[in-house]
Amino acid sequence: xxxxxxxxxxIRSAAKRYGPVVALDDVSLDIAPGEFVSLLGPxxxxxxxxxxxxxxxxxxxxxxxxxxxRDITFAPPHKRDIGIVFQNYALFPHxxxxxxxxxxLRARRQPxxxxxxxxxxxxxxxxxxxxxSRGIGQLSGGQRQRVALARAMVFEPQLILMDEPLSALxxxxxETMQIELRRLHxxxxxxxxxxxxxxxxxLTMSDRVAVLKNGRLVQIDTPERLYxxxxxxxxxxxxxxxxxxxxxxxxxxxxxxxxxxLRTAHPLPRGDKLLLAVQTEKLVxxxxxxxxxxxxxxxxxxxxLYQGESLRVFxxxxxGTAISLRQPGGHDARRRIPEPGAPMxxxxxxxxxxxxxx
Numbered sequence: 001x002x003x004x005x006x007x008x009x010x011i012r013s014a015a016k017r018y019g020p021v022v023a024l025d026d027v028s029l030d031i032a033p034g035e036f037v038s039l040l041g042p043x044x045x046x047x048x049x050x051x052x053x054x055x056x057x058x059x060x061x062x063x064x065x066x067x068x069x070r071d072i073t074f075a076p077p078h079k080r081d082i083g084i085v086f087q088n089y090a091l092f093p094h095x096x097x098x099x100x101x102x103x104x105l106r107a108r109r110q111p112x113x114x115x116x117x118x119x120x121x122x123x124x125x126x127x128x129x130x131x132x133s134r135g136i137g138q139l140s141g142g143q144r145q146r147v148a149l150a151r152a153m154v155f156e157p158q159l160i161l162m163d164e165p166l167s168a169l170x171x172x173x174x175e176t177m178q179i180e181l182r183r184l185h186x187x188x189x190x191x192x193x194x195x196x197x198x199x200x201x202x203l204t205m206s207d208r209v210a211v212l213k214n215g216r217l218v219q220i221d222t223p224e225r226l227y228x229x230x231x232x233x234x235x236x237x238x239x240x241x242x243x244x245x246x247x248x249x250x251x252x253x254x255x256x257x258x259x260x261x262l263r264t265a266h267p268l269p270r271g272d273k274l275l276l277a278v279q280t281e282k283l284v285x286x287x288x289x290x291x292x293x294x295x296x297x298x299x300x301x302x303x304x305l306y307q308g309e310s311l312r313v314f315x316x317x318x319x320g321t322a323i324s325l326r327q328p329g330g331h332d333a334r335r336r337i338p339e340p341g342a343p344m345x346x347x348x349x350x351x352x353x354x355x356x357x358x
Contacts, residue, residue: 007068007158007191008033009054014063016049016215023049024060025215034189036182037220038202041212042238048163050212051195055161056080067158078107083152083160087167089144091136097123097147098132104155122150125184141169142177149181153188162194166201178204199239203227211235227279229266229354236277236356243323245276247355255355258319262295264353273358280312282352283325285336286345295348299323301338313337315344 009031016024024046031037039047052058053065056077064073072080083104091100101119110118123129126146136144145165152160166174166181182205185192196202202209203223210220211234219231230236233244247255247262249272254263257276268274286296299315302322311327325346327337338344 008035009159009191009193010066011050011054012064012066014050014053014060014065016046016053016058017061022215024053026063027212027215027217029210029217029220031191031193034191036185036192036194036205036207038194038196038206038209039212040196040199040202040209040238042197044214045212046215047195047197047212049215051161051163051193054159054193055082055084081155081158083155083157085145085148085152085160085162085165087164089148089165091144091148091151093136095136096132097128097134097136097139100136100147101132101151101154104151108155110155118154119150122154123147125153125188126150142173145169145177146180149184153190158191160190160192162192164195164197167196167198174201175204181205203239211238228352230277230356233275233277233356233358236275236354241280241324241326242277243280244356245278245321245323246358247274247276248272249274255353257297258317258321260295260297262297262348262353263293263350264355265350266354268355269357271357274355275358277354277356278323278348279352279354280324280326283323283346283348285313285325285327286347287336293350295350295353297323297346297348299344299346301340301342301344303340304337311337315346 011027011029014024014027027050039050041047049058053060056075059074064071098119101122102115105115105118119132123131126149128143128146166177169177178201206223208220208222209226211218213234219226219235227239230239236242237244245257247257249268250256250261254261255274255276297317299317301313301315303314305312308329310329312324313327314324316322
């Protein structure tokens with residue numbers, strides 16, 4: 001890939017309205033050259049609309065899109081120099097692998113003498129060297145996904161857009177391809193914008209994740225900060241397995257949950273309506289560690305679910321408030337979990353005590 005593939009993207013106050021319906025509402029976003037950014041959100045959040053505006057398939061009602069120093073807001077798709085990988089791959093079944101990958105070169109009228117070399121290089125990038133003559137019907141789902149990626153890269157685009165390209169794959173293959181795409185991105189240094197509704201996929205692959213809701217950009221941050229420091233209740237509940245519990249302010253660095261005061265290592269948000277966002281794996285069964293400063297909660301176990309690599313434990317606090325935690329599925333962990341109906345003490349570190357505005 002040449003240096004053009006490391007061009008940054010700037011989305012400025014982009015909006016899209018369909019009559020009274022607002023699909024995208026004043027979204028601004030800067031993507032650094034070579035960055036992998038995922039657009040994450042539920043159905044109707046605006047992520048696909050935003051990707052369509054980037055690709056030229058949707059014209060914004062207002063706002064602008066820049067790629068590098070070029071305003072492409074109203075440029076047609078074929079003049080944007082953007083590679084696109086669709087959810088269903090959009091491969092031509094009557095063409096061979098090599099013909100599919102060469103199609104963007106033919107569409108852009110690049111010299112035919114260069115096609116074979118560029119196709120071979122693109123297929124080598126996705127580890128499909130020698131597959132030029134194969135039929136699309138002879139490929140597995142993972143191989144088709146790689147062909148679609150090679151086709152998106154073959155003409156050395158400034159930007160690659162991906163619209164849920166792994167959603168049609170089974171769970172094991174999807175997780176394998178997430179790692180493969182992440183590895184390939186590091187190798188190429190391409191700028192990638194990736195749409196997904198899968199939180200784990202976004203956290204696994206991205207340099208940053210942009211969370212959208214109702215057409216608005218709610219938060220954009222690194223996976224670690226997004227998970228550990230959500231900006232509000234929506235992000236906290238959408239990322240991971242958070243339980244949201246109503247709490248009241250009990251000082252500058254503490255909140256009260258039922259009859260227990262919990263310290264937090266983070267500044268409390270403004271306002272009186274606060275929620276404690278507890279990720280299931282951040283709660284730990286008290287093993288008798290008497291360290292000072294950790295938060296402890298007393299509860300009663302109601303149910304234990306075996307889920308293979310982990311155990312999901314459901315419990316209630318003194319007032320009946322429901323909480324849950326996830327523990328490793330090993331034999332030792334199973335021995336430490338009390339039987340349903342028995343009392344249990346759980347520990348929450350102040351660093352993991354996250355309070356968000358309701």
